[in-house]
Amino acid sequence: MDDTHRIEGRAAAIRIDNLDTDQIMPKQFLRGIDKMGLAAGLLHDLRFDAAGRPRPGFVLNQPGGAPVRILLGGANFGCGSSREHAVWGLQQYGIEAVIAPGFGEIFYSNAMNNRLLLVMLPQDDIDRLMADADEPVSANIRIDVDRMTVRSASVDAAFTLTPRHRRMLLEGMDVIGLSLTYQAQIDAFAAAHWARHPWLKDVPALTRRRLDDPKRPV
Amino acid sequence: MQTDSRPRTLYRKLVDSHAVAVLDEQNVLLFCDLHLLNEYTSPQAFAGLEEQGRGVPMPGQNVAVVSHIIPTHPVRLRIIADAPSALQASNLKRNCDRHGIALFDTNDPLQGIEHVVAPEHGMIRPGMVVICGDSHTTTYGALGALGFGIGTSEVEHVLATQTLVYRLARDMRVRVDGVLPAGTTAKDLILMIIGRIGAHGARGFVVEFCGSAIDALSVEARFTLCNMAVEAGARGALVAPDARAIDYVLARAPDMAGPIRDAALEHWATLRSDREASFDVEHVFDGREVAPHVTWGTSPDQVLPITGSVPHADRQRDDAARRSAAQALHYARLMPGAPIAGTPVQHVFIGSCTNGRIEDLRAAADVVRGRHVAPGVRAMVVPGSGAVKAQAEREGLSQLFLDAGFEWRQPGCSMCLAMNDDVLADGVRCASTTNRNFEGRQGRGAITHLMSPAMAAAAAVTGVITDVRELETNRG
Numbered sequence: 001m002d003d004t005h006r007i008e009g010r011a012a013a014i015r016i017d018n019l020d021t022d023q024i025m026p027k028q029f030l031r032g033i034d035k036m037g038l039a040a041g042l043l044h045d046l047r048f049d050a051a052g053r054p055r056p057g058f059v060l061n062q063p064g065g066a067p068v069r070i071l072l073g074g075a076n077f078g079c080g081s082s083r084e085h086a087v088w089g090l091q092q093y094g095i096e097a098v099i100a101p102g103f104g105e106i107f108y109s110n111a112m113n114n115r116l117l118l119v120m121l122p123q124d125d126i127d128r129l130m131a132d133a134d135e136p137v138s139a140n141i142r143i144d145v146d147r148m149t150v151r152s153a154s155v156d157a158a159f160t161l162t163p164r165h166r167r168m169l170l171e172g173m174d175v176i177g178l179s180l181t182y183q184a185q186i187d188a189f190a191a192a193h194w195a196r197h198p199w200l201k202d203v204p205a206l207t208r209r210r211l212d213d214p215k216r217p218v
Numbered sequence: 219m220q221t222d223s224r225p226r227t228l229y230r231k232l233v234d235s236h237a238v239a240v241l242d243e244q245n246v247l248l249f250c251d252l253h254l255l256n257e258y259t260s261p262q263a264f265a266g267l268e269e270q271g272r273g274v275p276m277p278g279q280n281v282a283v284v285s286h287i288i289p290t291h292p293v294r295l296r297i298i299a300d301a302p303s304a305l306q307a308s309n310l311k312r313n314c315d316r317h318g319i320a321l322f323d324t325n326d327p328l329q330g331i332e333h334v335v336a337p338e339h340g341m342i343r344p345g346m347v348v349i350c351g352d353s354h355t356t357t358y359g360a361l362g363a364l365g366f367g368i369g370t371s372e373v374e375h376v377l378a379t380q381t382l383v384y385r386l387a388r389d390m391r392v393r394v395d396g397v398l399p400a401g402t403t404a405k406d407l408i409l410m411i412i413g414r415i416g417a418h419g420a421r422g423f424v425v426e427f428c429g430s431a432i433d434a435l436s437v438e439a440r441f442t443l444c445n446m447a448v449e450a451g452a453r454g455a456l457v458a459p460d461a462r463a464i465d466y467v468l469a470r471a472p473d474m475a476g477p478i479r480d481a482a483l484e485h486w487a488t489l490r491s492d493r494e495a496s497f498d499v500e501h502v503f504d505g506r507e508v509a510p511h512v513t514w515g516t517s518p519d520q521v522l523p524i525t526g527s528v529p530h531a532d533r534q535r536d537d538a539a540r541r542s543a544a545q546a547l548h549y550a551r552l553m554p555g556a557p558i559a560g561t562p563v564q565h566v567f568i569g570s571c572t573n574g575r576i577e578d579l580r581a582a583a584d585v586v587r588g589r590h591v592a593p594g595v596r597a598m599v600v601p602g603s604g605a606v607k608a609q610a611e612r613e614g615l616s617q618l619f620l621d622a623g624f625e626w627r628q629p630g631c632s633m634c635l636a637m638n639d640d641v642l643a644d645g646v647r648c649a650s651t652t653n654r655n656f657e658g659r660q661g662r663g664a665i666t667h668l669m670s671p672a673m674a675a676a677a678a679v680t681g682v683i684t685d686v687r688e689l690e691t692n693r694g
Contacts, residue, residue, distance in 0.1 A: 017542045018417050018517045022656045027637045031287065031302035033261035033309045045658050050644060075538060076418040079451065080654060081635070082259065082353040084369035102418060105453050106353055109385070110369035123538075162244050162385075175371075176272070179379045182239055182247055183275075186381055189238040189249055190276070199343060199474055199482050200251045202278030206473060207339050208320035211328060 005170060007096045007117060009069025011141040011152070012059040013130035014046075019073055020080035021107060025089045038089035070141050072130050073100035075123075078107025087114045097143055099150065101126055112165050115172055119143065119150060125157045145169055225492035227389045228456050229424040232364040232489075236347045238381055248384035251346040251363075253376045254332050255282035255319070257306040258637065259351030263374035264313040276380040277318040281341065282310055283332040284324050286637045290600050290627040296324050300639070317377075330603020330629040333357045333445065333571035338605050340471030344459040344486045349376055354571050354653065356448045360440035361467060362459030362489045364424070367448065387453040390423035391497040394431040396505035401687035403581065404439035405573060405651070405670035407431070408446040409511035411503060413521040421451030423499065426491060431505030432457055437466040438577040445572045446653050449518040458490040510686055512558055513655045513668040515546030520655070522558050524673070524685040530554040549657055550665045551645070559683055561667075565648040566597035566678040567660075568671055569627075570634040573651035574602025576609050578671040582651075583615045585675035587692040591623030592681030598625040600632040600640075624678070636660050649677035 016023075029041030046058050054061045060068060071090070077100040078086060087110045090098070097117040111118045121129075129152050132138040138153035145166070150157045167173060194201040210216060226234070237246040260282070267273070274280065287303035289296060298304040307324050314321040322329045329335070333354055336342050344362035348355060351373040358365030368382065376382055398407060412419070425447050427440075435443065440457050447455035457463070464486060468474055474482055509523035520543070522528075531544035531554065547554060552561070568574075568582050579599065591597045599619050601607035607629055610616050616626045633640040634652040636659065642648055644663030651674050655666040667683060676686040 015541060016545065017538050018519075020517075020654070020656045022635070022654070022659050026658060026662075027635055030258050030637060031300070031306060033306060034265065035262055045662055050662060076421065076451065079417060080353065080656060082351055082367040082369050084259070084262075084371060087369070102421065104418075105421060105451065106367050106369055110371065113369065113371035164242060164245060175383055176270070176375050176378050179247060179375065179381060179383060180272075182381075183379075186238050186247075186249070186379060190380070193236075193249065197345070197482070197485060199471075199478050200346060203252060203341050203343070204281030204320045205278035205318075207341050208281070210472070211339060 005144065005146045007069065007143040007145065008140065009096070010066045010139045011070040011072055011129065011133040012068040013072040013133045014059060015074055015130065017074035018076045018079050021078055021083050021086040021104070022081055024078065024086040025083060029089070030083060030085055035088045038085055039092035042089040042093045065136055065139065067094050069094060069096050070143070071095055071098045072126060072133055073098055075101045077103050079104035082106045084110045087111050087116050091116055099126065099129060112168050113175065115169055117143065117145060117169055119159045121150065121157055121159055125155055128155050225494035227491040227495045227497065228362070228426055228458055228489060229364065229387070229389055229454065232345065232347065233386065235345070241383060244385050246384050246386065247381045248347060249381050250349045250376050251279060252336070252341060252348045253280045253380070254336055254348065254350035254352070254355070255280060255310070255373065256286055256332055256352060257284050257310040258286050259370050260313070260373055261306060261309050263370050263377055266374040267377055272378045274317040274319065274377050279380055280377070281320045281336065282314050283322040283335050284310060284329060285331045286631045286635065288324060288329070288630040289638050290630045290632045290640060292625070292627055296628060298324065303638070326604070328604045330601070330606065331571045331574060331631055334574055334602030334606060337361065337441070338470065338603060340467060343467055343471065344463060344489050349382060353448050354445050356452060356455045357441050357445040357571060359444035359447070359455035360437055360457055361463050362456065362486070364454055364456065366454045387424045388422055388498040390420055390425045390499045390501070392425055392427050392501045392503070393429040394427065394503045394505045395429040396431055397434060398431055398505050398508050401672070402508045402510055403670045403672065404435055404442040406511045407505070407508050408443050409513065409518070409521045409668065410508055412446065412450045412519050413511070414503070415450055415501060417449065417517045417519040418451040420447060423452055424454035424456060425452045426456045426458070428458065429505070433460065436577060437463055438575045441575065442572055446518070449653060459486050510670065510673050512673065512683055513666070514550060514552060514558055515543065516549055516655055516657045517542065517546070518653070518655060518668060520546055521668070524559055524683070526558055528552045528554050528556050528558055559685055561647070561683040562681060563647045563649045563667070563677050563683060564595060565642055565646050566595060566674050567600070567633045567648055567650040567652065568598070568674050569600030569602065569632055570652040571602065571631070572653040573671050574600065574606065576606050578651065579606070579610050579615050582671040582675035583618050584691040584693050585672050585686060585689060586622045586624070586679060587618060589622060589679040591678050595678055595681050597623065597678040598627055600627045601629045603629045622679070633660055649674045649683060
């Protein structure tokens with residue numbers, strides 16, 4: 001089985017509800033024009049103290065064992081800012097899946113667009129997965145994307161994905177390329193839309209032109 | 219796409235009227251009337267287009283603003299000293315020039331926060347779909363436009379196709395009747411609502427606000443309301459456009475005259491939920507119960523009326539809430555059981571896409587007039603845009619703030635997310651008119667208390683979190 005169909009590895013529990021994308025990828029890592037270097041910023045203030053030293057109590061800093069591949073999060077994981085840098089940073093760090101009771105909506109779409117698997121499970125399952133992850137002997141979790149199951153030492157759970165998201169994860173669709181196959185329909189739609197609602201055509205361009213007119217009344 | 223006569227919500231009407239194609243049961247290809255771009259969530263999208271050899275087919279529907287990284291020091295010529303941030307700004311200009319996209323650049327006198335600039339020049343119109351790589355795009359629901367935030371992959375998609383693969387949301391209605399009491403604002407109302415329904419209480423929903431309390435709000439107050447709906451997890455917020463919303467747009471859109479205006483008015487009259495339309499969830503609040511609200515924790519739903527006391531973590535409803543509250547209390551360095559009023563602040567920030575408009579500055583000025591910033595407090599006003607700044611200067615508000623000991627800064631997002639050099643130090647407590655009190659949002663270890671502009675002004679002049687209703691306001 002191809003490794004996009006199965007994600008297996010050490011899991012780490014982060015017991016924080018509403019873990020927002022500001023915390024997942026703080027502001028100082030958002031100043032690039034590319035996607036590089038974001039592993040360093042991932043969960044920065046949780047991983048490092050103010051002097052930049054690793055905080056030994058944080059789960060990702062605990063020594064020994066394999067690299068963490070799967071995060072177990074609290075409710076509303078990834079809420080807040082739309083910054084896709086949060087998803088890029090998780091992936092650059094080596095995270096292949098996040099399992100939580102729920103996710104911020106924009107974060108969810110961002111993750112799907114980057115093929116970062118997000119699994120929603122009930123709180124009871126998450127609690128047991130977290131308990132397993134806390135013990136090195138049972139910290140391994142296996143996710144089968146094809147069959148949509150999660151297995152750990154004490155959990156055997158099924159999850160759901162929309163057919164579209166499942167395809168995006170398994171096949172890596174070129175979403176823009178597919179939408180461009182609708183180009184003729186988009187053009188026809190726009191022509192009819194603007195014929196009906198001419199006040200919606202080129203609004204920013206025309207506004208910019210109006211504001212640039214030196215004779216504009218202030 | 220629906221052509222039958224089943225009753226529909228305003229949200230469904232907006233989706234249906236912008237659906238180029240139905241892709242599957244959950245997704246449509248949604249046409250985007252206006253796409254806003256900023257310097258920090260668009261670079262990788264433009265780069266992606268270039269890698270694929272794709273262009274921007276409808277550049278006239280796009281507009282870019284330098285807003286997040288820009289310094290706000292009170293100097294005329296604005297120079298971005300931080301090299302990576304300067305590169306983000308110059309890169310945005312390069313991308314806009316290359317693709318023919320309108321830009322509000324660093325030293326444009328009309329530069330500002332994207333969500334302040336776009337509506338104030340009449341670019342946001344009822345019935346539009348407005349998309350931006352910024353979560354606070356929900357703001358535009360105030361004018362009956364469906365606005366929502368997206369990530370950078372989707373920014374690239376909108377640039378390349380002027381559409382988005384859009385997953386349908388569910389319908390929620392929030393009704394608020396009754397007049398908001400004196401001393402309270404839309405900010406207090408939305409903080410109260412977020413506190414009641416929770417930080418993910420509206421997740422998956424587009425929220426339509428209605429009721430007499432909403433009808434009575436100014437358009438700028440409705441911007442504040444819809445702006446923060448995303449802090450309850452909402453995928454959009456809407457207020458059906460009424461005469462007030464229409465007047466706001468027409469006053470700012472001189473192209474809308476004659477027959478175009480008449481046709482628009484006719485269309486805008488249809489932009490309301492049908493009487494029989496059903497909502498998946500409904501909430502009802504009493505506007506008369508709204509008090510000034512202040513957040514105490516690190517999530518916008520950790521909020522209290524100003525008369526309340528800091529909660530006890532062990533009295534929360536479940537394990538998760540107890541854990542969150544304990545963590546937030548530790549971070550915010552607050553004592554459970556202590557009244558929130560009287561908590562000393564060292565910083566006051568008035569600005570942001572939530573509360574950086576002229577009415578916000580007037581409300582703050584009414585509190586500040588005749589008073590002075592308290593000793594030991596650093597207070598700053600960052601207008602939402604160059605136009606807001608100029609208006610405030612014409613009205614004498616800038617001088618009033620300066621005379622009272624405030625800093626009067628250049629426009630930008632500034633300390634709302636502290637992406638520029640407006641960053642708070644560890645342990646500094648800030649009364650802030652912004653939208654997020656997340657850990658570290660305004661600086662590592664900095665503590666944010668969200669509140670209205672009048673409440674922030676009251677904190678500035680007293681040095682402590684204060685019930686503004688106990689201060690006499692002095693209207694100019």
